[in-house]
Ligand SMILES: NC(=O)C1=CN([C@@H]2O[C@H](COP(=O)(O)OP(=O)(O)OC[C@H]3O[C@@H](n4cnc5c(N)ncnc54)[C@H](O)[C@@H]3O)[C@@H](O)[C@H]2O)C=CC1
């Protein structure tokens with residue numbers, strides 16, 4: 001039996017790097033799909049040729065069609081346009097909704113058991129679109145944002161305290177936008193609450209920088225957005241699924257009453273295993289944290305209503 005197949009759609013910055021990171025795990029066959037002729041094929045060849053040096057023998061195939069994707073266990077969807085400086089993620093809605101709609105239809109028709117991980121922005125609305133067009137159960141449609149936003153918060157805290165990044169644990173909930181909800185109360189360094197280790201002003205600054213983390217990188221790169229940390233976060237989710245890890249990661253999934261939220265896709269802590277989003281874990285929130293999550297969920301609702309009108 002071959003290795004499990006992971007498809008990555010979009011062979012741009014996030015998709016190409018995701019395929020590379022997956023190949024480096026040496027556990028999967030990777031299919032890289034893009035509409036631009038030659039690009040997925042060229043990147044796949046390049047990744048395979050790094051194998052002898054890096055010590056992996058993963059099969060990586062680049063293609064402009066979907067035949068090779070048949071039987072995928074997981075598909076990571078990164079196809080779509082990124083924002084430029086001065087733009088919000090929400091401005092990508094109309095263009096990327098069309099792309100995600102067609103990509104999801106193609107994928108699911110050939111891989112009925114697939115678990116989808118959406119990366120394309122605006123993230124929460126794209127999970128909503130994928131849900132609507134795929135008909136897959138909610139446990140098999142996840143959005144990647146919280147792992148990335150939490151990683152940014154962890155990296156800022158690690159730098160401020162001069163400790164290793166992996167020692168810092170953080171949880172960022174809510175939509176992947178200006179209303180995201182970093183939770184300092186659930187942020188620890190080797191088990192110690194971060195509030196004991198730094199001043200409130202420093203922590204407030206880190207929360208703000210986390211919220212603006214994507215825009216900070218867009219402002220620096222000027223031609224696109226972040227991709228090293230986003231691809232790492234997407235691969236972390238793939239691994240949690242494929243290795244049936246049961247880790248609790250912040251992911252964008254459909255809430256049906258959890259956290260008092262009804263019928264809205266938003267970032268919440270989710271137990272991830274081989275079936276996908278196996279359980280939404282309900283952290284105890286203060287009234288203020290819950291109110292912030294409500295505001296964020298309402299912002300996502302508005303965007304989803306807009307995308308429903310656009311793609312009706
Ligand atoms: N959820 C998150 O936290 C993050 C989301 N993103 C989002 O991910 C998306 C991709 O970002 P990048 O890789 O930097 O962009 P990019 O422009 O480097 O790559 C996008 C790729 O998608 C391809 N594509 C477009 N339409 C397609 C279709 N119909 N089928 C297959 N491929 C298609 C393009 O040809 C291009 O190669 C953007 O929407 C960006 O905003 C990026 C970083 C983090």
Ligand SMILES: O=C([O-])CC(=O)C(=O)O
Pocket residue numbers: 082083089121148176213214215217218225226230
């Ligand atoms: O900022 C962007 O547009 C890309 C993204 O979602 C992120 O890096 O958080």
